Amino acid sequence: MIEDFRLPDLGEGLPEAEIVAWLVAEGDTVSLNQTIAEVETAKAVVELPSPHAGTIAKLHAAAGDVVAVGSVLVSYELGAAVSATPADRASAEADLGEKAEPNLVGYGAAPRTGARPQRRARSTASRADASDTAVLEAAPHDAIHVAEVDRPVERPRSTPPVRLFAKQLGVDLALVEATGAGGIITRADVEAYASRVGVAPAAAVPSRAPASDRTADVTASRERTTRTPIRGVRKHTADAMVRSAFTAPHVTTFLTVDVTATTELIASLKADRALQDHRIGVMAVAAKAVCLALAHHPGLNSSWDEEAGEIVAHHYVNLGIAAATGRGLVVPNIRDAQDLTLVELADAIRVLAQTARAGKTPPADMMGGTFSITNVGVFGVDAGTPIINPGEAAILALGAVRRQPWEHRGEIALRDVMTLALSFDHRLVDGEQGSRFLVDVGDVLREPGRAMLLR
Known part of the structure; x- marks a missing residue:
């Protein structure tokens, strides 16, 4: 049986959220309340728990997409798996506001133990511990724990504009070597990787002003402007x-x-x-x-x-x-x-x-x-x-x-x-x-x- 999971109102009355990262892939088997994604609203990055135990049949959005509340986010193949019961959901709602990391309203059951749900492993090497820098403090991603091993690894760290740039080039940030402070992947890192594997960077925006001594050193590969979605x-x-x-x-x-x-x-x-x-x-x-x-x-x-x-x-x-x-x-x-x-x-x-x-x-x-x-x-x-x-x-x-x-x-x-x-x-x-x-x-x-x- 196929069951659709729609993006819920996260308790803020906001109309949409951005998919920051998927922690599962199509074909994965997930358990009830396992964290399946991180979504960014207008106020915070929120972990999205699974409301069902089953197999991921389809992901209806990609990382970086903005999804409206109520839109289908994930399709599950439940089979013999059992989804959350009304009693479980009522328990989750009762727990909301009392836990440091509450479940979403109306979805999933309250965890029966104090253990955090384990996340799906990503194919990336462990990076150095976070350093206390302003750049790193601004990055929203923290160390994650992998189900197959007990040691912490980290997802690729970058800023939203760099993630968007990598997505436009079709570059997997997990394969990019970071040179920024504290393991942050910079735009230059993405460009360097794209150059090595033969992916062409986005074309530079031509200047309308005539060339001058001040701009003579600007190379054609450098973009003159950067556009970031307002969201x-x-x-x-x-x-x-x-x-x-x-x-x-x-x-x-x-x-x-x-x-x-x-x-x-x-x-x-x-x-x-x-x-x-x-x-x-x-x-x-x-x-x-x-x-x-x-x-x-x-x-x-x-x-x-x-x-x-x-x-x-x-x-x-x-x-x-x-x-x-x-x-x-x-x-x-x-x-x-x-x-x-x-x-x-x-x-x-x-x-x-x-x-x-x-x-x-x-x-x-x-x-x-x-x-x-x-x-x-x-x-x-x-x-x-x-x-x-x-x-x-x-x-x-x-x-x-x-x-x-x-x-x-x-x-x-x-x-x-x-x-x-x-x-x-x-x-x-x-x-x-x-x-x-x-x-x-x-x-x-x-x-x-x-x-x-x-x-």
Whole structure:
């Protein structure tokens, strides 16, 4: 008997998903809940478990294809195999949200053991362990485990544009030697392989401008432009930011603060052996300051419900942390951040950022935020005018900490100074509220001991 499996709604209400990689092939026998593919939505890379035990009769899409929700994805030949029962599916739905890696809604049974499903082996050699580089952190693929052996191997690592380029040339990335940092396959690697096996690279786009000394060294084999489809996280972020910019009346206010006391506190905490496993930085202190200040300025922790005609005040803080990744900007949030200590906030921020850069943030972690922070200072930027995350009232941008002359106790001294930028929705927050909130955050960063007086 042939049974079709349609791409389900992954619990996000998104209309489509991209097939990142198939972990099975036609003719393979799979077990219930075995991971058969990785799909990328506008928010995250999600593992797709098999809803049946049987044989893969047909794959209806290729890696790199964008598939609409509800379209047939896989056809199974079930034979004597038994698919998931309604009770199993109900169990899976009950488990959703309680497991670190939940099954998809309505498909598959909840695993009866803590073991992860094994994946099908791919014909590729084991590559070196991942190095801690920005390029590698942006790559969404992690080490996988093969059913036939106990040692970890890795699928080919590359970026979406390189995968698309390889697909256009008909090059199997598993056969390409990687020279990029941390085992990343670059466009040059694909071109070098294609040249060796006799595959012609895509033709270069001819320049319309006359040749000049500046462009004389450009070879015919080098493309002058690269086109990348607008989809996934970048498309979702663009849609959300446009909607926010043209719906919420944005106002941005700035405050420059002497944060020398905060940097000295951080230095002392780093020197404490009991805290050596925790990365406490300015971001964590700012997060704690925001949580304390929101308790006194609830308007900045509220939402505008257009349909109900109501202002919704939140009595908790789901703190969004903007994370730049190779797939685009994502803003996962820390649940009930108001209840966390400084050390707990620092740990949560680190884990959140690592998960986001790996493309493994659960979709649920990017919904329900009430206030966000973005750190533009890590890029050497002093200030900006951030756009509010849709559904929230405000967002705080942290600028770079700079050592510069500053008035201190009636004299000029070298101090650590940074600029805070607060954008807020003027429907929910007026100028006085926004300014007082920003001053309260700045006061904690100026004198961290003031946090001992707040609750």
